[in-house]
Amino acid sequence: MGRQPLHSQESVRAAALEMLAENSHGAPVSPALFRRVLSARRLRERMGGGGDLGTFSRILNSVEAEVTREAAARDTIPDLPENVANLMRAVWRAAIDAQTGEIGRIRKEAEHAVAGAEERRDEANAVVALLRTELADLRGDLAVRDETIGRLRAELAETTRQLASNDTAREQLSGRLATIQHERDTDRHTFEEKLAAVRTRYDGLHRQLLEQTDAQRQAWVDAKRAFELQLRAAEERLTEVRAERQRLLDELGHRARPRGREVR
Numbered sequence: 001m002g003r004q005p006l007h008s009q010e011s012v013r014a015a016a017l018e019m020l021a022e023n024s025h026g027a028p029v030s031p032a033l034f035r036r037v038l039s040a041r042r043l044r045e046r047m048g049g050g051g052d053l054g055t056f057s058r059i060l061n062s063v064e065a066e067v068t069r070e071a072a073a074r075d076t077i078p079d080l081p082e083n084v085a086n087l088m089r090a091v092w093r094a095a096i097d098a099q100t101g102e103i104g105r106i107r108k109e110a111e112h113a114v115a116g117a118e119e120r121r122d123e124a125n126a127v128v129a130l131l132r133t134e135l136a137d138l139r140g141d142l143a144v145r146d147e148t149i150g151r152l153r154a155e156l157a158e159t160t161r162q163l164a165s166n167d168t169a170r171e172q173l174s175g176r177l178a179t180i181q182h183e184r185d186t187d188r189h190t191f192e193e194k195l196a197a198v199r200t201r202y203d204g205l206h207r208q209l210l211e212q213t214d215a216q217r218q219a220w221v222d223a224k225r226a227f228e229l230q231l232r233a234a235e236e237r238l239t240e241v242r243a244e245r246q247r248l249l250d251e252l253g254h255r256a257r258p259r260g261r262e263v264r
Contacts, residue, residue, distance in 0.1 A: 029067045
């Protein structure tokens with residue numbers, strides 16, 4: 001039992017007709033046009049890359065004979081000699097082949113342009129995606145910055161409020177300080193006046209005390225001098241008394257001797 005073909009004849013024939021329709025642009029199919037558009041290798045690639053090239057070639061030969069025969073039947077020119085009709089058909093087919101080739105070239109250029117545009121579009125999309133990412137990052141940074149600015153503004157407002165409160169408190173303290181300084185100056189002036197009065201009084205008392213001290217010292221000197229005079233007089237009197245006592249003792253001793261007793 002033989003191996004089952006990878007692609008059926010009908011699917012290969014349908015793929016060949018589809019490729020021919022895509023590339024002929026409605027022009028009559030000539031053998032040159034058919035061979036330029038279709039080959040066994042291109043057809044196998046269209047079918048997914050699998051299958052036998054010989055099988056594809058046989059199917060293509062059958063399809064070529066069919067489509068060229070149909071095209072020749074459509075291009076029949078009545079009332080002309082066969083050789084003239086064949087010549088006119090050859091010229092027409094050559095013109096169509098040239099036009100089809102030009103269309104194919106233009107189509108390939110368009111495909112290349114489209115491919116380049118798609119590549120540039122992909123690059124642009126990549127750049128756009130990168131820019132969107134950067135934009136998202138910038139928006140995130142901007143949100144963080146806005147949040148920071150909002151917080152700083154709130155802190156600034158609070159600081160401003162505190163400064164205003166501090167200014168009010170400072171003004172109040174300055175007023176109290178001015179009042180206290182005025183009271184202190186008044187108290188100092190009063191104290192200086194009292195101190196001057198006390199000093200004046202102290203100076204008077206000091207002079208009075210010095211005078212009293214001098215008078216007291218003079219009185220003490222005078223009293224000491226009088227006491228010294230009295231002491232000297234007392235000493236002289238005591239000396240006299242002692243002398244008188246000794247005299248009396250001596251006299252008494254003289255009087256006691258006849259009795260044979262010695263006064264000691």
